[in-house]
Amino acid sequence: MPWRWMLAYVAATFFAFPQPLGDTFVLDLGLVLAPAAPALLLVALRGLTPSRALKVGFVAGWLAHAALLHWAYVVTVVYGHAPVVVGLLAPFGMSLYVAPFIAGFAWVAALLAQRGLANPFLLAAAWTTFEWLRSWVLTGFTWGGLGYAWHESSLLPLAAGGGVYALTFGAALVGALVASRGRGARWAGGVAIALHVGLLGLLALPRITRHYVYELYDPLPSERLIVVAALQGNIDQGRKWDSRAFEETLLAYEDLTRRAAADGAQLIAWPETAVPAPLAYPDLHDRIASLAREVRTPLIVGAVGLDFDAQGRPTAHYDSAFLFSHEGVLLDRYDKTHLVPFGEYLPLRPLLGRFVKALATGSISSDVSEGDRVRAIDVPLADGTTIRVGVPICYELILPDLVRRFAADGAQLLVGITNDAWYGRTGSPYQFLAMTAMRSAETGLPGVRAANTGVSAVIHSDGRLQSQTRIFERDLVYGAVAVSSAPVRRTFYTRHGDLFAHLCTAATVLASFVALIRGRKKS
Numbered sequence: 001m002p003w004r005w006m007l008a009y010v011a012a013t014f015f016a017f018p019q020p021l022g023d024t025f026v027l028d029l030g031l032v033l034a035p036a037a038p039a040l041l042l043v044a045l046r047g048l049t050p051s052r053a054l055k056v057g058f059v060a061g062w063l064a065h066a067a068l069l070h071w072a073y074v075v076t077v078v079y080g081h082a083p084v085v086v087g088l089l090a091p092f093g094m095s096l097y098v099a100p101f102i103a104g105f106a107w108v109a110a111l112l113a114q115r116g117l118a119n120p121f122l123l124a125a126a127w128t129t130f131e132w133l134r135s136w137v138l139t140g141f142t143w144g145g146l147g148y149a150w151h152e153s154s155l156l157p158l159a160a161g162g163g164v165y166a167l168t169f170g171a172a173l174v175g176a177l178v179a180s181r182g183r184g185a186r187w188a189g190g191v192a193i194a195l196h197v198g199l200l201g202l203l204a205l206p207r208i209t210r211h212y213v214y215e216l217y218d219p220l221p222s223e224r225l226i227v228v229a230a231l232q233g234n235i236d237q238g239r240k241w242d243s244r245a246f247e248e249t250l251l252a253y254e255d256l257t258r259r260a261a262a263d264g265a266q267l268i269a270w271p272e273t274a275v276p277a278p279l280a281y282p283d284l285h286d287r288i289a290s291l292a293r294e295v296r297t298p299l300i301v302g303a304v305g306l307d308f309d310a311q312g313r314p315t316a317h318y319d320s321a322f323l324f325s326h327e328g329v330l331l332d333r334y335d336k337t338h339l340v341p342f343g344e345y346l347p348l349r350p351l352l353g354r355f356v357k358a359l360a361t362g363s364i365s366s367d368v369s370e371g372d373r374v375r376a377i378d379v380p381l382a383d384g385t386t387i388r389v390g391v392p393i394c395y396e397l398i399l400p401d402l403v404r405r406f407a408a409d410g411a412q413l414l415v416g417i418t419n420d421a422w423y424g425r426t427g428s429p430y431q432f433l434a435m436t437a438m439r440s441a442e443t444g445l446p447g448v449r450a451a452n453t454g455v456s457a458v459i460h461s462d463g464r465l466q467s468q469t470r471i472f473e474r475d476l477v478y479g480a481v482a483v484s485s486a487p488v489r490r491t492f493y494t495r496h497g498d499l500f501a502h503l504c505t506a507a508t509v510l511a512s513f514v515a516l517i518r519g520r521k522k523s
Contacts, residue, residue, distance in 0.1 A: 150167045228269070272419045334377055413483055420452065440461055
């Protein structure tokens with residue numbers, strides 16, 4: 001019976017990602033359990049027909065990701081004010097999106113095994129294929145992708161070449177090798193050891209790594225240090241949109257801004273919708289502009305953006321990031337382009353509008369509008385220089401290709417702004433931080449993460465954390481990041497995107513086709 005192995009897979013998937021134990025300790029077993037999850041699932045599938053494997057894979061994926069997405073209860077009930085029964089069902093509903101992809105992998109794995117083609121490398125390619133597919137099918141949802149469990153792995157630099165999918169492939173390959181060894185394939189353990197030694201040897205040679213991962217320039221791009229700060233106002237989500245808390249919110253961020261500037265910050269980032277109102281209001285705009293002039297530091301401020309018609313009436317509202325110069329001039333506004341389904345807009349509103357409301361009831365009474373395109377913005381610093389910054393907003397940070405487009409547009413720094421108060425004291429803020437750090441590892445760009453209640457962080461260009469805050473504390477975090485001057489260094493992933501995942505997909509399709517042909521010939 002595969003059930004005990006399937007339940008072990010569920011547990012391994014859950015604990016492969018950061019989970020808090022109390023207020024200070026975070027359990028992170030991803031280095032070990034990332035490969036264990038596919039290994040356990042493959043053992044559960046052993047001997048099953050493809051159709052049976054499809055069902056087992058679906059149930060396993062459904063349960064595993066429902067457990068991982070337990071924070072949906074907090075989002076829906078605590079802050080979305082939905083009935084408790086909705087909160088209990090929400091994780092299972094969300095995991096229904098992921099389950100078909102796990103089921104698809106299970107079907108392919110069983111098919112290849114049935115035809116004698118279950119090579120560990122092909123199994124790893126298949127796992128990577130289905131993980132990549134869920135990054136864009138129905139707008140995409142990559143939460144709980146296997147590669148993120150290796151966010152602290154020594155193999156993290158591979159993300160600069162193949163994105164998070166290179167780490168997914170590595171973890172799945174080790175898992176498939178372990179599962180093969182369990183079947184009596186004595187060579188599997190030796191191959192796994194050789195593979196690790198080879199990869200670590202490659203990464204130990206920075207010149208070779210740079211040659212294949214980074215585009216070469218002559219001369220190499222120079223770097224300079226920029227002191228950046230991320231503010232964490234710690235405004236409770238239940239009070240965030242309460243007009244009675246408005247002044248307290250602004251005073252908190254004004255105080256943090258002055259502290260950051262006094263500590264030498266050259267660029268200061270406020271979280272997503274840190275200002276819980278449209279900056280189109282003249283008094284509010286002038287207040288933020290005055291603060292920027294006072295501290296002589298450019299500010300990136302999360303707030304509501306509005307469009308107006310010829311009569312001055314609002315026609316659309318956005319989840320936006322506003323750029324104020326050190327002279328207090330509003331220079332630019334980036335509008336979030338990839339919205340959260342059921343959170344910021346309601347899919348098929350004419351059909352579903354009678355039954356479901358968007359969860360962000362505190363901020364919207366209708367759908368948030370999409371920005372026109374992903375683009376970087378130019379930020380003039382007080383010293384007279386300018387840097388180009390990508391400002392992914394919240395949900396955009398979980399989508400590798402979308403953040404890659406900021407880098408492709410010339411960004412030298414990523415400033416991610418988000419509001420993780422929705423998730424409460426669950427593993428979600430820590431898992432989201434790992435995904436944000438992965439975007440820096442992929443693009444080779446340093447990052448700053450400003451989160452309302454945390455975790456806020458400064459991230460090195462290789463994805464390692466430089467400094468971070470604790471959640472649910474009013475605080476700020478700052479650090480000096482190395483920013484490349486023109487020509488901007490671009491990673492292989494920035495230039496070529498999901499090419500590695502595409503190759504895995506091609507291999508999976510070809511292997512599946514050969515397996516099906518073999519089956520027909522035998523019949």
